[in-house]
Amino acid sequence: MNRLLLNLVTGLAALTALIPLSVSAAGAPRQAPGWSLQTPGGETVNFPQDAEGRPTVLLFWPSWCPFSRALQPYVQDIWEDYRDLGVNVWTINIREDGDPVQTMKDRGLSFPLLIQGDALMATYRIERTPWLVVIDGDNNIVYTRPPHPPTPVDVAMDVRKTLNELLGDRAPPLPQSYPKPYDLHLKKRSDRVDRSAPKPVSSSVWGPWLQAYLADIPADETAEGIAPLGAIDSGKAAIAHARAIWTKRHGEEAVLAQAPYRAYRDATRWVVLGDGGTGELGDGMILVVERGTGRVIRVSGE
Numbered sequence: 001m002n003r004l005l006l007n008l009v010t011g012l013a014a015l016t017a018l019i020p021l022s023v024s025a026a027g028a029p030r031q032a033p034g035w036s037l038q039t040p041g042g043e044t045v046n047f048p049q050d051a052e053g054r055p056t057v058l059l060f061w062p063s064w065c066p067f068s069r070a071l072q073p074y075v076q077d078i079w080e081d082y083r084d085l086g087v088n089v090w091t092i093n094i095r096e097d098g099d100p101v102q103t104m105k106d107r108g109l110s111f112p113l114l115i116q117g118d119a120l121m122a123t124y125r126i127e128r129t130p131w132l133v134v135i136d137g138d139n140n141i142v143y144t145r146p147p148h149p150p151t152p153v154d155v156a157m158d159v160r161k162t163l164n165e166l167l168g169d170r171a172p173p174l175p176q177s178y179p180k181p182y183d184l185h186l187k188k189r190s191d192r193v194d195r196s197a198p199k200p201v202s203s204s205v206w207g208p209w210l211q212a213y214l215a216d217i218p219a220d221e222t223a224e225g226i227a228p229l230g231a232i233d234s235g236k237a238a239i240a241h242a243r244a245i246w247t248k249r250h251g252e253e254a255v256l257a258q259a260p261y262r263a264y265r266d267a268t269r270w271v272v273l274g275d276g277g278t279g280e281l282g283d284g285m286i287l288v289v290e291r292g293t294g295r296v297i298r299v300s301g302e
Contacts, residue, residue, distance in 0.1 A: 032135045033123040037114040040101050053137045055166045056088040060131040062095040063103035066257045068130040070181055072109055074156035079111040085170055092117035128251045134162045151181045209281045210264050221297055229294030232270055235263030242272035242287035258284050
């Protein structure tokens with residue numbers, strides 16, 4: 001009997017270890033971690049205190065991420081439609097290397113913005129950008145953006161349905177139609193990965209551009225926090241290194257959106273370019289690295 005009881009306890013312990021971290025042993029939703037962040041104007045927002053027991057939408061985003069840009073107009077509409085019903089919407093800037101305030105102005109966005117939210121990436125288990133969660137009045141995370149939604153519209157629809165369930169009789173009607181998302185999000189993931197052969201650019205175009213770009217880099221410039229990669233003997237290898245470094249900084253989806261990639265070289269350096277969507281050289285992500293040592297000179301994001 002004692003051996004049987006021991007086996008039962010051991011089995012239960014092993015089963016408990018397999019339960020996802022986001023769900024408790026009883027199956028309850030995970031509690032949203034608390035935080036204190038500032039607006040660009042210096043005002044402090046404390047969560048969950050300032051949520052005041054009301055449903056809350058949190059969108060985590062950086063300005064360089066094309067997927068964040070695609071989702072933001074839908075979050076803007078959600079904020080406008082639900083704020084008077086007591087729903088909180090806070091967007092939290094993370095992994096930023098630009099100016100989120102100017103970015104919002106350029107995109108015509110006015111939803112609430114909180115800055116310098118990188119410390120929340122671990123506590124909210126943020127795996128990619130944009131990250132979006134809906135939190136109920138009891139501070140439970142009741143919706144998390146899926147890893148690979150077909151389009152931003154699908155996320156917007158799910159958020160609205162979740163909020164309507166929380167609001168009950170006060171819920172507004174769901175939209176009959178949604179604005180068309182960017183074409184990027186209508187393409188299959190494999191389509192974006194396979195765009196690895198860019199159309200040739202004449203040396204009369206890229207040559208002067210490369211010379212001018214490299215001339216503006218100080219001789220002692222070095223990217224911080226990246227160890228030398230070793231000798232790089234081909235453009236293909238340079239692109240592989242660039243994608244690995246960009247992915248670590250910006251996430252896989254943002255880097256996939258930069259395809260097709262180009263690699264150019266002068267006597268001592270490789271310059272790898274992502275596609276910024278305009279067709280102009282240098283409008284996307286850029287990596288500059290020494291050919292002989294693999295010393296990373298510059299990493300710039302979109």
